[in-house]
Amino acid sequence: MDLLPIVVGVDGSEAALRAVNWAADEATLREAPLRLVYASLWERYEGAALAHDLGKPSEQVRAQDIVETAARRAHRRQADLKISTEVLPEEPEYTLVRESRSASLLVTGTRGRGGITEALLGSVSLTVAGHAHCPMVVVRASHDNEVRPVPHGRIVVGVGEKPTTPAAVRFASDEARRRGAVLDAVRAWRCPAHETTDHPLLAGEPSRMHQQQAVEVLEKALHDVSADVETRRRAVEGNTRNVLTDASRAADLLVIGAERHHRHFGLQLGRVAHGVLHHSACPVAIVPERD
Structure with a gap:
């Protein structure tokens, strides 16, 4: 075929x-x-x-x-x-x-x-x-300024709230396999301001909880990735767009998912995807995630 x-x-x-x-x-x-x-x-x-x-x-x-x-x-x-x-x-x-x-x-x-x-x-x-x-x-216009850029050997995939919709992870895994690159899965997390506390015995507990939740999301997202692809998991505190933009600086490709809703006909590109497309230091792959 x-x-x-x-x-x-x-x-x-x-x-x-x-x-x-x-x-x-x-x-x-x-x-x-x-x-x-x-x-x-x-x-x-x-x-x-x-x-x-x-x-x-x-x-x-x-x-x-x-x-x-x-x-x-x-x-x-x-x-x-x-x-x-x-x-x-x-x-x-x-x-x-x-x-x-x-x-x-x-x-x-x-x-x-x-x-x-x-x-x-x-x-x-x-x-x-x-x-x-x-x-x-x-x-973007700033990419590939060299005739053949030196590869970083790293494909970054942004892992969102729904690890059960793995199209972006599958795409990124396939890209890593083709290139012999590392698959670097990144999950950004933040501790809401209302959950912080000044009590010395409880300081840091809300942050650790959100970090652990991010680690668990990463584990679920990468559960079906083939063993022949080297993977890394990073739970990073911060704004998602900024975290992924920072990760793009040492990547050959940044992969993110974009939800597609069959009954919605307007622009289906979220704030994170829109921001990353404008600021990424490497090419960006947008992978449809069907509802």
């Missing part, structure tokens, strides 16, 4: 080409095909104006040129990759969410060509991350 492709949303920006680099390496690890998709209504309505703003002749910003440039980049990165391209005159959010239905992984960057366009393309990635049907990796 043919493997589902890794789909990359490309837009001609350097950030998107960094995402192509990351996806080409991942496709090689998975022995999966790579599919490069350009979707925009700009070519229909604003192609000439966009070319003028960029100071380039219109033929240099045509959609076909964009996907062909991305394909050449991927082939330079991984010469044996099977690559296909698609140009669609559609809204990118709609197209990428639809593409995620038949992809093993969806990959995007978050920055565009500059100014208002930069903010717009960032919002595309955030919108798609809140609705994608398959796992999605967001490679």
Whole structure:
């Protein structure tokens, strides 16, 4: 049976080409095909104006040129990759969410060509991350500044309140196995202010209780991880977004789950995921957790 492709949303920006680099390496690890998709209504309505703003002749910003440039980049990165391209005159959010239905992984960057366009393309990635049907990796503009970054050998997964929904842990475990990396499971915990006490005999008891609960959640979350994956468990006191952002500084990939509710059609991306996407020091994988 043919493997589902890794789909990359490309837009001609350097950030998107960094995402192509990351996806080409991942496709090689998975022995999966790579599919490069350009979707925009700009070519229909604003192609000439966009070319003028960029100071380039219109033929240099045509959609076909964009996907062909991305394909050449991927082939330079991984010469044996099977690559296909698609140009669609559609809204990118709609197209990428639809593409995620038949992809093993969806990959995007978050920055565009500059100014208002930069903010717009960032919002595309955030919108798609809140609705994608398959796992999605967001490679921010600051990632992969080197041609081939030195790996940390560490995949971080954020463990939330519901360890019984293990899609994110499974994804992170598979990534760690492919890369021969350590799976670092992190659970942030905090002691509510109303539970603290100044009594010298009780000092520290509420904190120890919450820390122990976090350790138990980690144990449950990692219960089914294969023994051939080296795992570490860390219960860290602090704000979840800050704890995961700190952990990302020495990671190759940060993995977090995102709940998907079948009867809810709005943006399904929580505050932690939204914050991590903006501040992570490494690429972030958003893995749907179905209710």
